[in-house]
Amino acid sequence: xxxxxxxxxDAEQFDEKTTREYLKLLATENARLSRLIDNFLTxxxxxxxxxxxxxxxxxxxxxxxxAVAAMGERAxxxxxxxxxxxxxxxxxxxxxxxAVLNLLDNAWKYSGDEKRIVLRTEARNGVVCFAVxxxxxGLSPGETKRVFRRFYQTDQRLARSAGGCGLGLSxxxxxxxxxxxxxxxxxTPGRGSTFTIEIPAVTGxxx
Numbered sequence: 001x002x003x004x005x006x007x008x009x010d011a012e013q014f015d016e017k018t019t020r021e022y023l024k025l026l027a028t029e030n031a032r033l034s035r036l037i038d039n040f041l042t043x044x045x046x047x048x049x050x051x052x053x054x055x056x057x058x059x060x061x062x063x064x065x066x067a068v069a070a071m072g073e074r075a076x077x078x079x080x081x082x083x084x085x086x087x088x089x090x091x092x093x094x095x096x097x098x099a100v101l102n103l104l105d106n107a108w109k110y111s112g113d114e115k116r117i118v119l120r121t122e123a124r125n126g127v128v129c130f131a132v133x134x135x136x137x138g139l140s141p142g143e144t145k146r147v148f149r150r151f152y153q154t155d156q157r158l159a160r161s162a163g164g165c166g167l168g169l170s171x172x173x174x175x176x177x178x179x180x181x182x183x184x185x186x187x188t189p190g191r192g193s194t195f196t197i198e199i200p201a202v203t204g205x206x207x
Contacts, residue, residue, distance in 0.1 A: 038098075046174045053095055056090070057202055058093050060087075060088070060121050061082060061086065063093065063100055063130070064121055066097035067100035068080060068104075068119070071108075078117045079117065079118045079119070080119050081120045082120070082121045083121065085123075086122065086128060087123050087201035088201070089200065089201060092175075092179075095178070096175065098171065099172045099176060100132070102172050105168060106132075110136040110137050110193075115135070116135040117134050118131075118132070118133040127201055129198050130199075131195070131197075132195050132196075133194040136192050138191050139185065139187035143187075144187055147185060172197070176197055179200075181197060181198050
């Protein structure tokens with residue numbers, strides 16, 4: 001970010017095309033760093049039991065809308081699919097948005113240039129499911145057992161280029177457990193992954 005700013009400031013005159021390109025890069029880096037800081041702060045609060053959840057009845061579609069909106073321009077690569085009737089859940093809206101957003105960020109990070117990301121929301125067997133499916137690098141059976149560990153990163157090269165810190169999925173698991181839910185992953189190396197969050201539905205709370 002500093003190099004981009006210095007380059008613009010050192011120019012004798014601003015070229016509109018170059019300036020706009022650099023500003024877009026700065027905005028992207030700013031958003032990435034903001035998510036990184038948010039994850040560190042959330043992780044710290046969860047570790048010290050300082051994260052205060054505000055539980056209320058929530059329409060799952062509001063969680064999806066919040067997570068997709070936070071994706072910004074990247075949301076154009078996300079296909080949202082939702083069942084016609086979805087029960088409400090009892091939870092913390094912002095925390096659940098963070099959990100779903102982290103899954104979307106993860107899918108984005110580990111997918112190639114031709115990204116195909118699907119966010120599916122449905123209800124079954126008394127729970128509401130938020131499933132994020134990608135066409136990324138996938139995970140080996142061993143990696144699926146370790147992927148929710150704090151600071152664990154499956155591909156160091158991709159992690160460095162994307163600026164991850166290995167806390168996103170650990171935070172997802174902590175948030176989901178606080179909601180008495182579960183999170184799991186199904187994956188095949190080279191063929192992508194599907195991460196699914198399940199949160200207990202509110203009985204009779206169909207939206």
